[in-house]
Amino acid sequence: MSRRAKVAIIMGSDSDVSTMNEAVKVLAEYGVTCDVRILSAHRSPEDTAKFAKSARSNGFSVIIAGAGGAAHLAGVVASYTTLPVIGVPMETKELKGIDSFLSTIQMPSGVPVATVAIGKAGAKNAGILALQILGITDKVIAKKLENLKRSLVESVRNKNRSRKSG
Ligand code: RP5
Numbered sequence: 001m002s003r004r005a006k007v008a009i010i011m012g013s014d015s016d017v018s019t020m021n022e023a024v025k026v027l028a029e030y031g032v033t034c035d036v037r038i039l040s041a042h043r044s045p046e047d048t049a050k051f052a053k054s055a056r057s058n059g060f061s062v063i064i065a066g067a068g069g070a071a072h073l074a075g076v077v078a079s080y081t082t083l084p085v086i087g088v089p090m091e092t093k094e095l096k097g098i099d100s101f102l103s104t105i106q107m108p109s110g111v112p113v114a115t116v117a118i119g120k121a122g123a124k125n126a127g128i129l130a131l132q133i134l135g136i137t138d139k140v141i142a143k144k145l146e147n148l149k150r151s152l153v154e155s156v157r158n159k160n161r162s163r164k165s166g
Helices: 016-028 047-052 073-080 098-107 120-134 139-165
Strands: 007-011 033-038 062-065 085-091
Touching: 007 016, 007 047, 007 073, 016 033, 016 085, 016 120, 033 062, 047 062, 047 073, 062 073, 062 098, 062 120, 073 085, 073 098, 085 098, 120 139
Parallel strands: 007 033, 007 062, 062 085
Antiparallel strands: none
16 A cells, blocks of 8 residues: 655656656655645746645645746745745756755745755755655654665765775
């Protein structure tokens, strides 16, 4: 039986899918299903508001929102919900994602968005951060995250070992 999606992954356009798939992948690795949908703060504002207002009652615990350019999606969603919202700034052709980054991170006092790095690294980290939030109460996820930390340490040590032996 599949577990109900705890994490919602939303994005402003289908052009964001390949970046946001990094978050989907990491959550899948931990057995966490997510609900993925395209919602735009500017092109479909009413649908976005409806989603955000009902996210908690629909069983979500965390929302990951990716958008590019004038990236208001995460902030708008955060304005309607008390769930944690993680914002992923898309890399853009014109300004390399600095536009998305500033639009996502620079929220006014009272409405936080946990903003991660621009692009695919940020999307992956958004997935990990969502897992860390779920891991506060889910011991299985917390245990797997400890393994991830250990594997990061090992990968750096291995690089030193191969440098010395090379
Ligand atoms: C944003 O505008 C989207 O999140 C996307 O990153 C950007 C460009 O969208 P498209 O014109 O490719 O649909 O709302």
